[in-house]
Amino acid sequence: MTSYDYDLFVIGAGSGGVRAGRVAAQAGARVAIAEEYRIGGTCVIRGCVPKKLLVYGGEFGQAFEDAKMFGWSADNVRFDWKTLRENVQNEVTRLSGIYRANLEKAGVSIFEERAEFADPHTLRLSKSGRAVTAEKVLIATGGRVRPLDCAGADLAITSNEAFLLDALPKSIAIVGGGYVAAEFATIFASLGVETTILYRGAEILRGFDDDVRAFAAAEMERTGIAVRCKAELDAIARDGDDYAVTLRGGETLRVGLVMAAIGRDPNADGLGLEKAGVDRTMNGQIAVDEYNQSSVAHIFALGDVTNRLQLTPVAIREGQAFAETQFLNRPTAFDHADVPTAVFCRPPVATVGLTEHEAREKFGGADVYLADFRTMKHVLAGNPERTLMKLVAHPQSGKVLGAHMVGRDAPEIIQMAAIAVKAGITKQQWDATCALHPTAAEEFVLLREKAR
Numbered sequence: 001m002t003s004y005d006y007d008l009f010v011i012g013a014g015s016g017g018v019r020a021g022r023v024a025a026q027a028g029a030r031v032a033i034a035e036e037y038r039i040g041g042t043c044v045i046r047g048c049v050p051k052k053l054l055v056y057g058g059e060f061g062q063a064f065e066d067a068k069m070f071g072w073s074a075d076n077v078r079f080d081w082k083t084l085r086e087n088v089q090n091e092v093t094r095l096s097g098i099y100r101a102n103l104e105k106a107g108v109s110i111f112e113e114r115a116e117f118a119d120p121h122t123l124r125l126s127k128s129g130r131a132v133t134a135e136k137v138l139i140a141t142g143g144r145v146r147p148l149d150c151a152g153a154d155l156a157i158t159s160n161e162a163f164l165l166d167a168l169p170k171s172i173a174i175v176g177g178g179y180v181a182a183e184f185a186t187i188f189a190s191l192g193v194e195t196t197i198l199y200r201g202a203e204i205l206r207g208f209d210d211d212v213r214a215f216a217a218a219e220m221e222r223t224g225i226a227v228r229c230k231a232e233l234d235a236i237a238r239d240g241d242d243y244a245v246t247l248r249g250g251e252t253l254r255v256g257l258v259m260a261a262i263g264r265d266p267n268a269d270g271l272g273l274e275k276a277g278v279d280r281t282m283n284g285q286i287a288v289d290e291y292n293q294s295s296v297a298h299i300f301a302l303g304d305v306t307n308r309l310q311l312t313p314v315a316i317r318e319g320q321a322f323a324e325t326q327f328l329n330r331p332t333a334f335d336h337a338d339v340p341t342a343v344f345c346r347p348p349v350a351t352v353g354l355t356e357h358e359a360r361e362k363f364g365g366a367d368v369y370l371a372d373f374r375t376m377k378h379v380l381a382g383n384p385e386r387t388l389m390k391l392v393a394h395p396q397s398g399k400v401l402g403a404h405m406v407g408r409d410a411p412e413i414i415q416m417a418a419i420a421v422k423a424g425i426t427k428q429q430w431d432a433t434c435a436l437h438p439t440a441a442e443e444f445v446l447l448r449e450k451a452r
Contacts, residue, residue, distance in 0.1 A: 052344055
């Protein structure tokens with residue numbers, strides 16, 4: 001029998017890799033993990049966590065305005081970017097330390113350097129040059145920012161740099177129309193930056209329900225964000241201390257900063273996958289089966305580097321499923337259906353299940369229920385922000401197929417709605433739930449008349 005240095009070697013110490021390695025070690029396996037940057041991965045270091053904290057920071061400006069109608073005086077309010085930036089980074093450091101402590105407590109060996117395949121069972125560590133062997137290897141390297149494809153592309157920052165800016169610009173053009181573009185547009189605009197989204201498609205937030213996309217875009221524009229769709233980037237050039245952004249057709253915008261947010265690619269290049277015989281998809285992702293197994297029997301992959309959902313909680317559940325299958329003798333496959341997701345723009349978007357279009361394509365029809373209103377808090381505050389709620393149900397059985405919301409607290413509400421959608425309850429059962437008054441969430445259980 002071949003002897004290996006480790007039972008499991010994990011490449012990448014993000015949320016998925018850390019969960020898999022920690023659970024495997026707790027089950028008695030000899031585990032090592034390699035991370036070339038900082039323990040915690042995209043979510044903790046340069047993604048979900050610092051982004052949400054910046055979103056919270058930006059919300060105070062509107063809160064001070066709303067407070068006036070509730071009798072509060074909020075004059076002479078000042079904002080200091082460096083205070084927010086440093087406090088957010090301090091929290092990132094704290095959380096990274098917790099991830100490290102959990103790995104160490106479980107007995108996982110940590111290598112703070114890049115690991116690449118030398119052969120199917122051997123990993124070469126970049127800094128030390130050391131070679132280690134493992135019976136099983138898990139690739140959990142996540143994704144990386146996709147660069148712009150235009151002249152002057154290197155002049156644009158990405159979300160990675162946005163967290164660490166020395167100062168906020170007076171204006172910014174954000175190229176893209178997905179999660180990151182919408183969220184950072186909200187952050188910058190909320191902090192007083194003149195913000196423009198440039199998106200080549202017809203409507204931002206591709207993949208979301210059409211009503212949600214239109215409503216979210218309109219609300220973002222109401223907050224002062226210029227949403228420019230069908231706007232294709234041609235070039236970026238220096239213009240004194242600013243930047244000239246030229247669009248196809250010749251129009252030029254002058255802004256203080258340009259940010260690329262056109263998506264993320266799998267972080268799978270340079271890992272030596274060809275030496276290990278691991279197959280990749282046309283998009284460069286690592287192809288895996290329902291048990292996270294690649295084309296090589298002892299090599300596995302999970303999270304954003306694979307051809308599935310790019311969401312942190314999904315990577316964590318995949319990591320748990322992998323460890324249970326391989327080291328706890330409990331074959332487990334994570335179900336990727338009906339996974340809730342949110343975009344922390346203003347107002348936030350949250351959704352679970354099928355869109356109306358998907359339901360009609362899959363079942364030949366759909367019953368749709370809609371509510372569009374202002375919450376009581378916004379009415380008294382004189383805040384024009386509106387809320388959209390939408391349910392999509394099966395046309396025959398009445399099963400609730402999707403729940404969608406744009407509005408304050410949408411992510412918190414949809415998290416609970418996701419339980420009902422995942423459980424497969426019907427609209428009749430949904431309606432049997434008594435309203436909790438006075439809340440915005442009660443509108444979801446008061447949707448009675450079909451919109452179409």
